[in-house]
Amino acid sequence: MRIGLLTQWYDPEPGPAALPGALARGLAERGHQVEVLTGFPNYPDGQLAPGYRIRARQVEVDGGVRVTRVALYPSHDASPVRRLANYGSFAMSAAMLGIPGAFRRLDALWVNYSPVSLALPMLAQRALRRTPALVHVLDLWPDTLTATGFGGGDGLAGRSALRVADAACRAMYRYAERVAYISPGVGAVLAERGVPADRLAYAPMWADEALFAPRPAPYPRPYDLPEDHVVLVYAGTLGRAQGLDGLIRACAAVTDLPMTCLIAGSGVEEERLRELAVGAGAANVRFLGRLPASEMTGLMAAADASYVSLNDDPLAAITMPSKVQAILASGRALVASVPGDAAQVVGDSGAGWVVAPGDVSGLARALREMGACGRGGLEVRGRNARAYYEQHFSRARGIDRIEGLLRAVASEGSR
Structure with missing residues (x-):
């Protein structure tokens, strides 16, 4: 299959932001043609990763995966204005600079639903090429905004932000052939919000297995740790x-x-x-x-x-x-x-x-x-x-699930 991944977060960003990269390489290892549309790496501190500078558009090839990066405003601090500028700038760049040159002949599109500003480039791809999509709910929006204190539901600005985020979520659910979720409780909430049961699928994520694997305790112990502690x-x-x-x-x-x-x-x-x-x-x-x-x-x-x-x-x-x-x-x-x-x-x-x-x-x-x-x-x-x-939760099991969902999405799109 020819598979696209739409995600603001991607290598070399660490932690959860590294998971889309593992998915892209895993799918490529299975013989799929994989293309990624993402931003310039600046997570988690808002500082651009070494070796990068902001450009309108940049194309790389990594592990057999074609990666298109588009401009964004780098930020990941507590300022709502700067965080919105980060999310919004990537969404606009992806829709206007990325989509026209990328994702030309896809069988299926995997969308990292967080942040939900990705609704804009997802719907642009839908309008331009009618690519069937799998939306993966890795963080539940707009709930995430209030849980972190970012959205702040009090006041006109806070309520407006929540309404816009909710509308973006519902658009993504409506135009996705499948909506995947990473915990059972999220699946129940999505069903309550009107996502049809036959379009919901459980697909938990894995760890970065290159970093997180059983290893013997070092000797002598680092960080001046007492041996008996x-x-x-x-x-x-x-x-x-x-x-x-x-x-x-x-x-x-x-x-x-x-x-x-x-x-x-x-x-x-x-x-x-x-x-x-x-x-x-x-x-x-x-x-x-x-x-x-x-x-x-x-x-x-x-x-x-x-x-x-x-x-x-x-x-x-x-x-x-x-x-x-x-x-x-x-x-x-x-x-x-x-x-x-x-x-x-x-x-x-x-x-x-x-x-x-x-x-x-x-x-x-x-x-x-x-x-x-x-x-x-x-x-x-x-x-x-x-x-x-x-x-x-292993990577192999996780990619099995997502690959199966992408095949189902592609099959529905071809009909």
């Missing part, structure tokens, strides 16, 4: 949606344990969280700042367990953080302060402990139980994690 790692964004206050307060309640908590990453909440750790007396918490991707494998190998959390927003119950798959793929035990779908996965996997968001005392108890397991006991839970990942 159980090490809990949080790696990711330090923002509102992660709700990391509870982790710091729980760590402050278990300073008598031989345990160290490493927090790697940055974000709008970083300075406040550092101050909270000092004020709460969480001497067992260490902030590493943002680490390069090359150091992530060593960090995960140094972990005896990893932490994932969400705040108590209603959207959290149907959110599947990409860190869940990353931790399971790494074969590490998992401490999770999450509700809903993510909690179900952690519980079913036998990989660790689940507490409700905001339950600091419950999280402190989980940390004590984790410490009581010791490093040997946590290795057993880590093996459970990897086995569950291979059965449910």
Whole structure:
């Protein structure tokens, strides 16, 4: 098949932004002709990746995949105006500079639904070439706006932004042959919003398996970690949606344990969280700042367990953080302060402990139980994690699902 991928996020952007690249190469490895329309890499800090400069249009070939990049305004900070400029500039460039020269003879189009401003280039491709599409809901919009505090439903501007985002979502659902979702709860919400059941499909995403895989613990231990300490790692964004206050307060309640908590990453909440750790007396918490991707494998190998959390927003119950798959793929035990779908996965996997968001005392108890397991006991839970990942979330299984959906989409388009 000739397959197009429409996504604002793409290599060399890290974390969840790297998943479209893995999908593109996976499809190319299976013999498909794959073309990508994306922006210039600037996630997660809004700084243009080394080796790139903004141009109207640039074409690359990567791993047998033809990648067309179009201009955008690079930004990923807390400013609503600058973030909207980032989303809107890519959508306009993709529709006006990308679509006319790309995606000429496609059998099917995969669309990364986040941000929903991609409705504009998706509908441009639909109008120009009637290409059948698979829309993949990786983050549920417009709910994501309110959960992160970005949209701010109060006031005329906030309400207008939510209405525009909702209209874009509904247009994408209407004109897609299939709508895929990554957690069961999202599928239920999409059905409630009028997406026909026969057009919905469950298609969870995988981890970056080059980075996240079982590896032996390094010796000697890095980061000056004591040999007898159980090490809990949080790696990711330090923002509102992660709700990391509870982790710091729980760590402050278990300073008598031989345990160290490493927090790697940055974000709008970083300075406040550092101050909270000092004020709460969480001497067992260490902030590493943002680490390069090359150091992530060593960090995960140094972990005896990893932490994932969400705040108590209603959207959290149907959110599947990409860190869940990353931790399971790494074969590490998992401490999770999450509700809903993510909690179900952690519980079913036998990989660790689940507490409700905001339950600091419950999280402190989980940390004590984790410490009581010791490093040997946590290795057993880590093996459970990897086995569950291979059965449910592996890249091979994920690409199987998406490839099958794209074949169905292409078949319907040909009729």
